[in-house]
Amino acid sequence: MARTITDDHILEAALHVLATKGYAGATTREISAAAEINEVTLFRRFGNKKNLLMAAVEQEVENFQAGKIEYTGDLEGDLRRIVQFYYDLMRKRGHVLSMLMSEVPRQPELAEVMQTPMTIVQKITRIIERYQNEGALEKESPVDAFVSLVGPLFLGGIINFLQPQTLQSSLEPDEMVRRYLNGRATK
Amino acid sequence: MARTITDDHILEAALHVLATKGYAGATTREISAAAEINEVTLFRRFGNKKNLLMAAVEQEVENFQAGKIEYTGDLEGDLRRIVQFYYDLMRKRGHVLSMLMSEVPRQPELAEVMQTPMTIVQKITRIIERYQNEGALEKESPVDAFVSLVGPLFLGGIINFLQPQTLQSSLEPDEMVRRYLNGRATK
DNA sequence: TTAGATTGCAAGTACTTACTTGCATAAATT
């Protein structure tokens, strides 16, 4: 018979368990339960746990597409699109992102997979550098300029995750760009 | 005989293994090896793995002391001390911090321990709020103002950890405060 | 020096994990 269970279905379940339980905590038993299939099917399809998890992460990372991000000459608009990209990413895949960032050092094979997201970072730093060279942005390390732009989103996401009650971050892309360019001191 | 092995010595080893391998990966065998003691000693002292790891984290978190941080009326100076505090924290305990942030959701008992660091955050947001009310800082959610101030340090630390070769963040507290207040647009 | 407490060592228990094997069943292809 042809396959009645799609790889996508399995990988989706695997990624979900991986994001919530971490690499070590993502047991094949739990993944099979989440996908509502037999545990043996996982091994027949993917061979071993490592292959399965890597396939799940690879598929997910492919979707981190920063299509709209490029140099247009409109500094504020470009920055807004960059921030909006990471804003959406944190909303939709925040738990995957933070899982990746904490697991990569322990799971060397994940490092390869991270190259795709890192390509996006490099692309953005090049855009920032161009605006610096034009004189629209103050000169500084482009990597520093990048983490200054989107770093708040990451910490905000983590804090919201840790303390859903009292402390809540509610950053808005437009405001972020405005303050990134003009600062917070009253004039 | 009195103890020849101090609790401190054990907790130090436990924290190191915990920070590098994560909660699940921090096996009692590995901790005992790192402390160069017998595995049984761990259980005789701390009862079980959970108690041991919690004690290690608690002791570490006690040291997150933000003594110098308070309202002085000097906005730039206060911001500098806040940034410097997290700058040092990332340098010295960055791996512990990122381990904590990723493990807390999975290990509910860690949530209690996180209250100490969160107290510091609350203290800082109150200082920021006061400067906002004075009119020295633009009004915005104090939590957002906080994550905007120190968020770049966290993302920078993570990126440096993930990609030690190409992309490197080298933020400096003084510059961070300057740009936090005045922005990056050329005037 | 003696007595009590602390440690190391060897062995073992109960549990979980990744992964395998054999067989029966069900579904799609031919």
Added chain:
DNA sequence: AATTTATGCAAGTAAGTACTTGCAATCTAA
């Protein structure tokens, strides 16, 4: 209708885990 192929189920293996127990060696305080 017959054959191929994917799946479920039951059972089992080997390894690692947290944790326990008993005993002998060792060190400190008295």
